Amino acid sequence: xxxxxxxxxxxxxxxxxxxxxxxxxxxxxxxxxxxxxxxxxxxxxxxxxxxxxxxxxxxxxxxxxxxxxxxxxxxxxxxxxxxxxxxxxxxxxxxxxxxxxxxxxxxxxxxxxxxxxxxxxxxxxxxxxxxxxxxxxxxxxxxxxxxxxxxxxxxxxxxxxxxxxxxxxxxxxxxxxxxxxxxxxxxxxxxxxxxxxxxxxxxxxxxxxxxxxxxxxxxxxxxxxxxxxxxxxxxxxxxxxxxxxxxxxxxxxxxxxxxxxxxxxxxxxxxxxxxxxxxxxxxxxxxxxxxxxxxxxxxxxxxxxxxxxxxxxxxxxxxxxxxxxxxxxxxxxxxxxxxxxxxxxxxxxxxxxxxxxxxxxxxxxxxxxxxxxxxxxxxxxxxxxxxxxxxxxxxxxxxxxxxxxxxxxxxxxxxxxxxxxxxxxxxxxxxxxxxxxxxxxxxxxxxxxxxxxxxxxxxxxxxxxxxxxxxxxxxxxxxx
Amino acid sequence: xxxxxxxxxxxxxxxxxxxxxxxxxxxxxxxxxxxxxxxxxxxxxxxxxxxxxxxxxxxxxxxxxxxxxxxxxxxxxxxxxxxxxxxxxxxxxxxxxxxxxxxx
Numbered sequence: 143x144x145x146x147x148x149x150x151x152x153x154x155x156x157x158x159x160x161x162x163x164x165x166x167x168x169x170x171x172x173x174x175x176x177x178x179x180x181x182x183x184x185x186x187x188x189x190x191x192x193x194x195x196x197x198x199x200x201x202x203x204x205x206x207x208x209x210x211x212x213x214x215x216x217x218x219x220x221x222x223x224x225x226x227x228x229x230x231x232x233x234x235x236x237x238x239x240x241x242x243x244x245x246x247x248x249x250x251x252x253x254x255x256x257x258x259x260x261x262x263x264x265x266x267x268x269x270x271x272x273x274x275x276x277x278x279x280x281x282x283x284x285x286x287x288x289x290x291x292x293x294x295x296x297x298x299x300x301x302x303x304x305x306x307x308x309x310x311x312x313x314x315x316x317x318x319x320x321x322x323x324x325x326x327x328x329x330x331x332x333x334x335x336x337x338x339x340x341x342x343x344x345x346x347x348x349x350x351x352x353x354x355x356x357x358x359x360x361x362x363x364x365x366x367x368x369x370x371x372x373x374x375x376x377x378x379x380x381x382x383x384x385x386x387x388x389x390x391x392x393x394x395x396x397x398x399x400x401x402x403x404x405x406x407x408x409x410x411x412x413x414x415x416x417x418x419x420x421x422x423x424x425x426x427x428x429x430x431x432x433x434x435x436x437x438x439x440x441x442x443x444x445x446x447x448x449x450x451x452x453x454x455x456x457x458x459x460x461x462x463x464x465x466x467x468x469x470x471x472x473x474x475x476x477x478x479x480x481x482x483x484x485x486x487x488x489x490x491x492x493x494x495x496x497x498x499x500x501x502x503x504x505x506x507x508x509x510x511x512x513x514x515x516x517x518x519x520x521x522x523x524x525x526x527x528x529x530x531x532x533x534x535x536x537x538x539x540x541x542x543x544x545x546x547x548x549x550x551x552x553x554x555x556x557x558x559x560x561x562x563x564x565x566x567x568x569x570x571x572x573x574x575x576x577x578x579x580x581x582x583x584x585x586x587x588x589x590x591x592x593x594x595x596x597x598x599x600x601x602x603x604x605x606x607x608x609x610x611x612x613x614x615x616x617x618x619x620x621x622x
Numbered sequence: 623x624x625x626x627x628x629x630x631x632x633x634x635x636x637x638x639x640x641x642x643x644x645x646x647x648x649x650x651x652x653x654x655x656x657x658x659x660x661x662x663x664x665x666x667x668x669x670x671x672x673x674x675x676x677x678x679x680x681x682x683x684x685x686x687x688x689x690x691x692x693x694x695x696x697x698x699x700x701x702x703x704x705x706x707x708x709x710x711x712x713x714x715x716x717x718x719x720x721x722x723x724x725x726x
Binding site for chain 1: 655684
């Protein structure tokens with residue numbers, strides 16, 4: 143469904159997942175003229191995404207409890223959509239000096255001026271290089287979930303899950319529910335800890351009782367759920383045929399004598415998510431390195447405003463904390479922009495924010511505790527061998543990266559210039575998060591002190607005729 | 623219907639049709655991505671890398687990694703996970719980066 147037409151939008155929102163939608167709702171409800179751009183054909187983001195046209199949903203059960211929560215939010219969005227200018231299939235790929243952005247829709251480049259901007263760009267699965275991770279049959283847990291949930295196709299016949307935290311349990315359940323075979327689920331962390339945690343919090347959030355249900359279903363299906371285990375290697379001729387796994391210590395380093403081989407044809411990796419900060423970086427927001435939140439995240443105040451005045455960042459793209467937190471953050475940012483544009487008083491804004499702030503505080507404590515168990519430990523970045531591909535696009539190995547580091551290159555941008563690391567089509571998304579940690583491990587410099595890759599437009603690949611069709615001139619931001 | 627990896631419960635699929643993969647017919651349904659149709663048929667290698675000539679396939683599933691690219695209707699480097707299957711679509715396993723066709 144299309145949105146309404148809004149003349150001269152006062153607020154631009156990028157991303158129509160839980161965070162972006164929640165922000166749009168609150169702002170539009172207060173009277174703000176909102177325009178929301180989303181690169182996907184349907185709103186809802188990864189978690190509340192809807193099936194493509196052609197599929198008819200007979201029973202939403204397999205979509206899980208998230209679907210029900212998403213439905214409530216999407217219904218709220220539907221009710222106010224006539225007042226919101228919602229553009230789907232609209233990819234924002236650049237921002238420029240003087241608060242101008244460029245987006246791509248239906249083969250045409252367009253420019254758009256912004257004053258207030260809310261970035262709700264989401265996150266993607268953390269890429270983890272290990273021997274064999276480039277073989278067909280190795281997927282991210284999120285990728286597998288998209289296949290199972292949105293396309294109703296199993297990712298393979300004998301599936302191994304390896305990762306940490308609740309997401310891989312959710313996906314494993316969806317695979318089992320669809321009649322797939324899960325050989326085992328490897329949890330790198332100490333699962334008993336987070337079971338205890340979930341129990342402590344289960345009264346407040348449905349999602350936590352959901353977590354316990356997932357574990358029960360997995361046990362009932364007879365699938366081994368191995369705590370403190372990791373994948374070390376994927377092997378196979380032209381695709382995955384077996385997986386080498388082992389027990390790991392508290393730093394996630396393999397205990398060698400526990401090594402064993404599983405016959406599987408598919409490996410799903412669920413080592414958490416990395417925030418998509420391309421646009422917050424491009425706009426010039428200050429960032430900090432927060433491994434517990436997925437990596438580089440924009441610094442924000444309590445209104446979700448970044449260091450660039452009028453630019454807000456919400457949801458997993460501003461620090462991975464899940465869909466419930468994303469919605470709260472979105473609402474806060476929506477209310478804040480409504481206040482700063484003069485639609486509601488400071489008093490009214492405070493009143494509207496209050497329930498969400500309370501929930502956020504409670505949920506935040508739980509997130510902190512979960513993060514302490516699931517944030518990546520050093521062993522995760524030591525799995526690659528010298529001949530393991532790190533940069534998939536340019537086919538650079540760990541050996542290539544290490545020789546550049548040995549020559550004194552301990553800065554990401556210099557490493558990029560020397561080796562072409564991060565210069566391929568994925569634009570560093572699949573290698574940079576790991577390389578950051580690899581440099582830290584090799585150089586003994588803390589990862590937080592290693593400058594990240596510079597961000598330049600376009601943030602995603604766009605056809606050259608789209609660039610050609612862009613009207614007017616653009617001034618690139620100083621510092622690129 | 624031959625065995626494939628499609629899950630048949632809880633959804634009803636639309637119209638079935640054929641696409642062509644390296645000259646062979648593969649079934650796809652309305653609303654399916656090319657990647658999903660290939661995975662369902664057990665076809666995993668979408669391209670061979672430029673330098674190492676290694677097989678690659680669907681990895682991130684959300685259009686970021688470019689692992690699943692193929693030559694689709696003559697256009698190389700097309701992400702199968704972001705492309706809806708269309709009747710009569712012709713796919714080729716990509717070798718290296720291949721060449722872009724330049725318009726006359």
